[in-house]
Amino acid sequence: MTEPAVRCTGVSHSFGTTRAVDGVDLEIHPGEVFGLLGPNGAGKTTTLRMITTLLPTTPDHITVFGVDVARRRMAVRRLIGYVPQQLSADSALTGRENVALFARLFDVPRRERAVQVRLALDLVGLAGEADRTAKTYSGGMIRRLELAQALVSSPRLLILDEPTIGLDPVARSSVWDRIGSIREATGMTVLVTTHYMDEAEQYCDRVALMHAGRIRALGTPAELEADLGPESTLDDVFRTVTGDAFDHEEGGIRGVRATRRTARRLG
Numbered sequence: 001m002t003e004p005a006v007r008c009t010g011v012s013h014s015f016g017t018t019r020a021v022d023g024v025d026l027e028i029h030p031g032e033v034f035g036l037l038g039p040n041g042a043g044k045t046t047t048l049r050m051i052t053t054l055l056p057t058t059p060d061h062i063t064v065f066g067v068d069v070a071r072r073r074m075a076v077r078r079l080i081g082y083v084p085q086q087l088s089a090d091s092a093l094t095g096r097e098n099v100a101l102f103a104r105l106f107d108v109p110r111r112e113r114a115v116q117v118r119l120a121l122d123l124v125g126l127a128g129e130a131d132r133t134a135k136t137y138s139g140g141m142i143r144r145l146e147l148a149q150a151l152v153s154s155p156r157l158l159i160l161d162e163p164t165i166g167l168d169p170v171a172r173s174s175v176w177d178r179i180g181s182i183r184e185a186t187g188m189t190v191l192v193t194t195h196y197m198d199e200a201e202q203y204c205d206r207v208a209l210m211h212a213g214r215i216r217a218l219g220t221p222a223e224l225e226a227d228l229g230p231e232s233t234l235d236d237v238f239r240t241v242t243g244d245a246f247d248h249e250e251g252g253i254r255g256v257r258a259t260r261r262t263a264r265r266l267g
């Protein structure tokens with residue numbers, strides 16, 4: 001039987017008295033684009049940080065392609081490419097130098113590095129701009145450069161935390177188009193968080209709706225919408241399962257911080 005790309009079983013995490021993740025069960029199939037959706041503070045980033053080994057976990061709760069995250073952290077790290085919300089590109093380096101740096105950090109063998117760097121830049125459509133410094137890139141190009149950094153070690157699982165936050169609609173669709181073509185070219189599994197329901201509807205094979213640390217609904221966008229009734233959108237589904245939390249929480253201080261973080265990055 002094929003192992004799931006990610007399996008979470010009863011995953012929880014608290015920061016002091018805040019229960020950020022509260023009993024999450026999840027299976028992500030190999031090769032799919034899976035969206036973890038929810039408002040600011042839902043627990044999405046904390047879940048990703050546990051899957052990527054950046055937060056401690058206990059054995060037997062999370063596996064990546066069958067490898068236990070708590071027992072074999074280094075093996076799991078080799079399977080994953082991660083693009084966090086925070087800036088991971090250096091504006092003083094060229095696109096190529098930024099990707100080459102990640103190739104070294106992730107132990108891509110020396111003699112393969114130049115080829116892998118070129119392939120990653122090609123996959124995100126930056127081959128023509130690879131020798132410009134990153135400070136001359138637009139916000140969408142920076143996001144695509146960060147994708148290339150994550151791709152250079154040929155991960156089996158690509159994890160993206162809010163890849164389109166703060167981007168204009170054209171840049172957003174170009175980032176999503178790249179994610180789609182990368183998946184097609186490599187067969188890679190993609191796990192992405194977003195709070196843009198319309199994007200999830202359009203680009204994700206399956207989604208989980210998360211609120212207050214819990215998964216409230218899981219399925220294909222079409223299944224979730226059909227369950228609610230004709231003409232329903234994912235936004236409607238979300239409002240139903242969270243009791244309108246989406247509208248109320250999105251403008252909170254964390255939302256402002258997240259947007260500012262991105263604005264700083266792009267400024």
Ligand SMILES: Nc1ncnc2c1ncn2[C@@H]1O[C@H](COP(=O)(O)OP(=O)(O)OP(=O)(O)O)[C@@H](O)[C@H]1O
Pocket residue numbers: 015018019020038039040041042043044045046047254255258
């Ligand atoms: N390092 C931390 N210390 C204390 N509390 C934290 C920390 N990180 C997250 N939290 C809290 O845990 C909860 C879940 O946060 P998390 O960042 O996982 O949510 P999220 O869904 O990713 O939201 P966002 O889209 O804003 O990143 C929130 O209540 C948040 O305030």
